[in-house]
Amino acid sequence: MEQVAKPIVTLSPARADAWEKELRARLGVVGRLPHTLMVQGWIAAAIAGFVAFVTRFWNLNHPHTVVFDETYYVKGATSLLTQGFEGVWDGDDANDLFLQGDYSALSAIEGDYVVHPPLGKWLMAFGQFLFGENTGVGWRFTTAFLGVLAVMLIVYIAMRLFRSPFLAGFAGLAMALDGMGIALSRTGILDNILAFFTLAGFATLVLDRDDSRAKLAHRTAHGPLHPDGTPKDTWGPRLWSRPWMLATGLLLGMACGVKWSGIYAVAVFGLTAFSWGAGARRIVETKLWFGAGVFREGIPAFISLVPIALLTYIAAWIPWFVNPNGYGRQWAATTGSDKIPLSWAPDAISSLIHYHGSMWEFHNGLSSPHDYQSQAWQWLFQARPVSFFWRGTKELPNECGDSGCVQAITSIGNPAVWWLALLGLAVVIWCAIGKRDWRAWSILAGYAGLWLPWFAYMGRTIFQFYAIAVLPFVVLALTYGLAYFTGALGAPHARRLEWRALEEVEGSVVVVEKEINNHDDPVFSRFSPANEEPEPETEWWCPPKFTRRAYGAIGAVTGLIVIAAVFWMPLWWGSTVSHSFWGLHMWFSSWI
Template sequence: MAGGTGAAAGSTAAPATATATATATLTATTEDETVDPGSAAASSSTPTRTGSWADDLWARFTGTAVLRRRTEWILLGAVTLLAALLRLVGLAHPGFLVFDETFYVKDAWSLVHLGYEAKWPENANDSWASGDPNVYLDEASYVVHPPLGKLVIGLGMLLFGADNPFGWRIGVAILGTLAVPLLWLVARKLFGSPVLATIGAFLLAIDGHAIVTSRISILDGILMFFVLLGFLFVLLDRQDFVRRIDARILDWRRTEGAAAGRDAGGAPDDAAPTPIVAGTRAPAKRPGGPDWGPAIWNRPWLVAAAIAFGLASSVKWSGLYFLAAFCLYTVAVDAWERRRRGVTFWASAAVLKQGPVSFLLTIPAAFVVYLSTWTGWLSTTGGFYRTWADEPGNAWTGALAWVPRSLQSLWHYSSEAYKFHTGLSADHPYQSSPLEWPFLIRPTAFSYQYSSASDNAACHAELCVEAITSISNPIIWWSGTVAVIFCVMMLVLQPRWQLGPILVGVGAGYLPWLAYLERQAVFQFYAIAFLPFMILAIVYVLYSIVPASDAPRRARTFGVNATAVFLVVCTLVSALFLPVWTGILIPDWYWSLTHWLVGWK
């Protein structure tokens, strides 16, 4: 690995050119130019060799700004190409509706034609398999997820046809592929290193959970994409906000601040952070910043994040958890940055001054986006519960009587769907409690079909199987679980700003499910929404514990080699599991090799 702690290769802290210069200096002495170990030169002027073979290689390919930019594009392109190959090749296999495709694909097709999801006859799956998708009925179907994910699936069918599996799945596959370069950009922003960004994107590209939810048309991979997009915008907003509040407070101190806070030329001194106690009462000695600081309205990236999380919520309501969590995160960042700049009442300023502004920038935007995805349902009258408010005795009265009846009906629909979700108790053989998720106890088998040589010429064993199991690469998943625990510990012991957003993402995706432990129909594949954050936690561990590129060569080389071994092991395990992620025909004994735990059968 060419990146390490803080001063990772490719980061601003350790330019590759510096490594190249150091390497050239260290190798200038040939074997013929020996130095007496006891001489003064040997004891005082011989430098300690730093870096590793990977740093030397990195320096060769990034010696100039042009080479560096080209190398970054190559790395980004390589992981994107890998993701595309694993998600698009053989996408039409298997040629029948798999798992919850029986709901979402058919719902998507009727949705893009009628504006709402319709019921289907009992033999609808056979009609789909034979290439005849237009057998939906006019009667509305009761569905419990918002429309956007199904619109994505439906758009793919409109473009590539609903009479073939490729058309059913291409919309999901494209977003699943794009999630990989999206994670690259996120990791690049977090760690400042293209190498670490490539490692993170590579792990997502080869992970089975991400592959399966990109090749089968269910909603969870779409949800993950929009969550990750919102996270990128949150990071961009943080960067932009820090720049803007720096400029505004510096301008205040230059023009309005106390004279004691400026030098003889009128330039402001550096402000010391405000003591923690100053968030609740004024300190005895005034800090160097303003009392409250500015309220910043110009935050386009925050609005973009709200839109992205609104889109996530329009796929599944669990996207709301990410919207709420990251809105609170931006308030916490605001408070912290104000405190760093000497704002007296930094906490109350963040909550009471900037907080309402941020609320107005985010929640209305997210709500409008969410509502817009229901346009088809609202603009027609055939949808389930669509005319509920028009029925006698149902319309709201009093202060809410002004609300359009279509929205009243949508509210009723949503409340009934919420009751369905919270009260769902149907038993399923592959259900998995959220308490089991961190340990990968019970992954979800989407499909498996047995055959023998007598009924399948491609089977060259006594018994063969075509299986699709939504299971993460176990090495990546278990490493991610350990990495999240490590990040929680480091948040207490040695906090860095990257820890906050990573843990917020994991918490928003996982912790709310602990409130529904009594619900039975909960599955491991729901965890795809926070899988990218677990991978970022792995990258953070590498960022933290691998010695920096200016460390002694032996220590640096050991860390780089250990990272390389980890990536090789992950790759080999993914190669082992690939057939059970993509439905490739394999002997039954091979399938058994992938059953590492009892719950994986």
Template sequence: MAPLVVALFGGILRFVRLGEPKAVVFDETYYIKDAYALLTYGVERTMLGDAKDPVADKRLITGNLDIFKQCAEPSDCASFVAHPPLGKWMIGAGEWLFGMNPFGWRFAAALVGTLSILIMARVARRMTRSTLLGCLGGLLLALDGLHLVLSRTALLDIFLMFWVLAGFACLVADRDWARRRLVEWYESAPITELGPRLGARPWRLAAGACLGAACAVKWSGIFFLIAFAVLTLMWDMGARRALGLREPYRGALSYDVPGGLAAMALTPAAVFLASWTGWFVTADGWGRNWERATTSAGNPFYFLFDSARSWLEYQSQVLGYHSGLDSYHPYMSEPWSWPLLLRPVSFHYPANLPPSLCGADKCSQAVLGVGTPALWYGALLALIGLVAWYAATRDWRAGAVVLAFAGGWLPWFYYAIADNRTMYLFYMIPVVPFMVLAIVLLAGLILGKENAPPGRRAVGAAAVGAFALVVLINFWWLYPVLTAETLTQAEWWARMLMRSWVTAAPK
């Protein structure tokens, strides 16, 4: 019940005034239209005018949904898109339920943001065996500013974060399940050098499906898929070694790796491919070449072969597009600056608001994509602590969190150095849950064990409680500029904690 209460609190923060601002915010302009095209045509479609045309955005806000080109041949309106379709299908589910309006296109983001808080509380509890620490994890995620903003915006990154966290949670559950099966075998069967076959592992299959869904939202999900595949193999080897088997590594390679390949390679590939169903079953998708694929008088093998060839060519074009994405943006930033929150992204800041809105000469209404500084700087210290903890004790929890954080953050350094790619702070959102887990694990050390002296526990509880309170106050102070509340410009400026948070000082 306690994690549900924490998730409810986070859900209230995300759903209240979800339709505000009544505007197309930042890159919503791409994804809400693509989602609507998927609902209408099954594939993305070319828009009237430029994809980021403010006139078309204004038509959407006023309920005019005539935003797509009409072509004599449907394939002439095919639209090249840079990301797989699953995240846009999820946005489209909200549009289907509640209409093509700000609440509708942001509903799915708010829902998965809320569910991720529940998952965080449950996985933190499983890793620490403490309901208190589990709820602390859920609460801290609920109070992160970047998580809040992306949960209230129809961008893809919150869906990527959700599926990555869900996949990790499934792997943690699989770790417990596999170790329990090994103990049962050890207690009831003759001992062998390699140990037993564990059979079907439903939690690991679920993890593979979730990580495949992450890749079907954004290609960067593959960073976590690779890291977690290595992680689950290490856990399998460690479990067999802890059981005292003579050949733990050979046993894991012989019995666990084949199933691991099915769960962490074939299953994600199947999910990724299934997300493109709309492209395969219609003739209107980019590069579909439907006419060429159907010229063989109904030969199903030729149809499948040619469709697969066209699809692979499309994926190659997407990868090439991302490799050359280096155009300047005023809020772009480098990955080494992200944990320090040096350059967040202004999602929404309308000019020339009437003074009557705030009772002052100048008014501001902002959505700033920034994390809660107290949380992020605390997480940096916690991650350093986890590295030292893992080096000293080889605790699996510390190693898993550090690997997940590194796997989601460090690959961007390559793109910054080798590719000079345009990147933004919100690319960090998939690793924010692991930053929270780092704090939770360190909080467990600070609290001490249950049999610790009462004074020791009291001091630890005071320290952890004080940190949570500081995060809460920091979040409360920033909340108006995370959710487009109307402020005086002086009140807005007071919340810009670093000069680098804005392009220039307001005039």
């Protein structure tokens, strides 16, 4: 039997604009929020940013010594700033001389074997350039500054996800008052810099989702359609322009230029973009939606993401290329040609490849025991925090009574944030699977890209503070769970359409749809063929509903977070406290 081809229709510009709005609603495109909410969101970001600034910059020069792994990264940054490559610091007194501004222990010709890319140390060197190399403000400025920006960024992301200044402000305050975020922002090591770039990459990924779906809705509505509303093209319109995905590639390439673990975010966020794209094609009812997801969503996203990330990572090594004294820079020129991996490539490229092989062997073979090492499964429970700094009773004047005085810095997170976020994570998993909420899946993508990969390194020496990159998603999981339990979560889409069809009535195309908004009130909209143009409609979106119970519950959790932060702040700042006061915070033996 011969199959009759479906007729093709094209909507008038006004009707196409109206249909585009409906598609944007079904696709969950947030778009531009009302002006009042945007202002309130900026106020929430400013308040959270101010709290973050105080907690991260207050007395930043204390302690005026290199703490924990600062001995590697701070002096490496100074070496980059003063001579353009990371030189060897010789002697047991190198730290003492460095703190006095004496760099005589630094070799001017011998490159130091370092196992992390140089970008993070270059950024730390910028703070030293502004405020001095041998002052804590100088070598901690970059991490503190990016820590403040990360708090403001989480407010922006929460606004995109929840469309509520109240929930966004809660997320920002929770992150601003978390101990891991505070301690890592006040320490000159790489992990907080990595966390910022991965979070920024996630933000642009969310923006790409909205931007690409908005383009899909526009090109679908304004293109040729079948009478049932499906696109004529069985794969739907092409979407090659992905500026926000380019930005994601740039930021995640910078993350990889700080620490290699950023590569997992590239992989997981890329898969997330593909799944969002394939889902969007299915929502607009393209016939071959999965194939379209691969070839018209996945491949353009890959081209926009991976090459720019790779080029950005390579660009982080430019100073190493131009300086002949960098570690391993002359390897290819001084070794036998039979050992060079790419004999046809320039010596610098071969040397860099060999250097990366050595770094890979180091990271995979790092298994020396450490008192504060922990496994990834322990991080979300805060089971084994790291003691970054300790100055005991024998080193401080006894002004604290019988127990004596101590100064300590611990990487313990705010218990009210991390422990309650475990319940939030359970809700997120439930809503991702049971309700197919894209916001829940996006939060899980953060866990999958920045926490789960560490389970592959169970035999390696790793530490709890690596979870700083997961902190923003822990905060989002807590916010999501609270909003869900209090009924303030709101819908993931602007509108939910039960069914709709494009019908041809007396030669005119009629758009008929039945839609149900978030309050279950039926709304019918019909574009009558008697009218030349449909009635203009305002952009409609679905704000979350707040009750007294919601405000009370979120306020109570906020109070717990504030109380815990006040209680723990002296141990995040390294303030002078009595030994007995310090002991009050050691709730478990694994925290000592």
